[in-house]
Amino acid sequence: MYDLATRKRVLALVDQGRSLNSVSRQTGISRSAIRAWQIRVRPLPNASREEDCFRCGPEPSLPADRPAYAYLLGLYLGDGCLSAHPRRDGHYLRITCADAWPGLITACREAITAVLPDRNAYLVQTQGCVMVTSYGRHWTCLFPQHGPGRKHGRRIALESWQQEITDEHPWELVRGLVHSDGCRITNWTTRPVGGVRKRYEYPRYFFTNTSEDIVRIYGETLDRLGVEWRAVRRPTGAYNVSVARRASVALMDAHIGPKH
Numbered sequence: 001m002y003d004l005a006t007r008k009r010v011l012a013l014v015d016q017g018r019s020l021n022s023v024s025r026q027t028g029i030s031r032s033a034i035r036a037w038q039i040r041v042r043p044l045p046n047a048s049r050e051e052d053c054f055r056c057g058p059e060p061s062l063p064a065d066r067p068a069y070a071y072l073l074g075l076y077l078g079d080g081c082l083s084a085h086p087r088r089d090g091h092y093l094r095i096t097c098a099d100a101w102p103g104l105i106t107a108c109r110e111a112i113t114a115v116l117p118d119r120n121a122y123l124v125q126t127q128g129c130v131m132v133t134s135y136g137r138h139w140t141c142l143f144p145q146h147g148p149g150r151k152h153g154r155r156i157a158l159e160s161w162q163q164e165i166t167d168e169h170p171w172e173l174v175r176g177l178v179h180s181d182g183c184r185i186t187n188w189t190t191r192p193v194g195g196v197r198k199r200y201e202y203p204r205y206f207f208t209n210t211s212e213d214i215v216r217i218y219g220e221t222l223d224r225l226g227v228e229w230r231a232v233r234r235p236t237g238a239y240n241v242s243v244a245r246r247a248s249v250a251l252m253d254a255h256i257g258p259k260h
Contacts, residue, residue, distance in 0.1 A: 002029070007037045011122075014038070019099065020125040031125075038124050053138035055161075062161060063142075068114035070169040073143070073162065074176020075108055077214050082139050082146040090137040091146075095180070098129050103260040104179050108132045111176075115142065152237075156213035170221050171255040177218050182207035184258040205243040205252050208234075215239045227251055 002010075011034075013023045020031045054061045063069040079096040093112065097105045105123070112121040112134050124131040140146050147154050158166065166173045178184075188201045209215050215231060218241060222229050227248045231241045243252055 002033075010034055011037060014125070015122055035125065038122070053141050055141040056138065060161070062165060063115050065114040066165045067169045067172045068111045069142075070166050070172035071107070071176040072111040072115055073166070074173045074178075075111070075180045076143050076176075077145070077151070077156070077217070078177050078180025078182075078209065080143075080180070082143060085135065090135055091139045093134045093136070093139045093143075094124075095132045096129050097132055101179075101259045105130055105132060107179070150210075151214065152210035152212070156211055156217070158217065166221065167224075170225055174218070174221055174225070174252075175256050177214075178205065178207060178252075178256050179259055181209050184252070184256070202244075202246075203249055203253070205249065205256070207241040208238050209241075210236075210238045212239070215241060225251065 010023060010027055010029060013026070014020065014034065020034055023029075023034060024031045054063060075095050076093070081094050082091045083094060084091050095108050095112075097108055109121040109123075109132055112119060112132065116134070116136060116138070119134045119136045121132055121134045124133050144159055145151070145156050182205060184203060184205050186201050186203050188199055190197045190199050192198075207215075207218055209218070219229060219231065222243070227243055228245045229241055229243045229248070231239050233239050243249060
């Protein structure tokens, strides 16, 4: 058995962005124990100390950090969800980030604390990915797209105040969507030049999502930014949105770039 101080010290190492494997090797404590502590040991924030919501108060307003909200909205629409706490009136915001992209994990945590400065964001390690998690009473106010079932099974539309923010910061929305459900890759082909076959490489961006509404939001935002794109529906039902034109890829590179 480990005392509470030991458990908190171990969880502090995890909060630094380190993997469960590395913390387990350093401390000699098993991964399963650390994972259980992430759920049981962390005290939930005191609801009475949570600041009033800027959306559900008597005079609804917009978040102070609008670019951070636009980015977090993109992450939520792509790989995020809200889960109700079984015994409290709040929800957990969870954004899934692959272990391969530590920069994305950091950016996600920073966006959460920028949008709601009184909320903490911590990491829950799962196989191959991290759940960037934050508990609060007002996440459903900030993400009214929440509802029962999967996103592609219900209507997804931005409210007027969300549209106002994404109109002001469209690249941040696109960046969040690409960082969650997209990627930048380099394709290659060969062609004969002067009797010699040469290899040519060219970058392109992909965004894949099953929700027609989320794909529409992504496409309409790209249209406003002057980015050419095309979508193909896969046999699985998911839509694959490709940006391949040189000028459009250059625009995406200037504002998005590859994940890291």
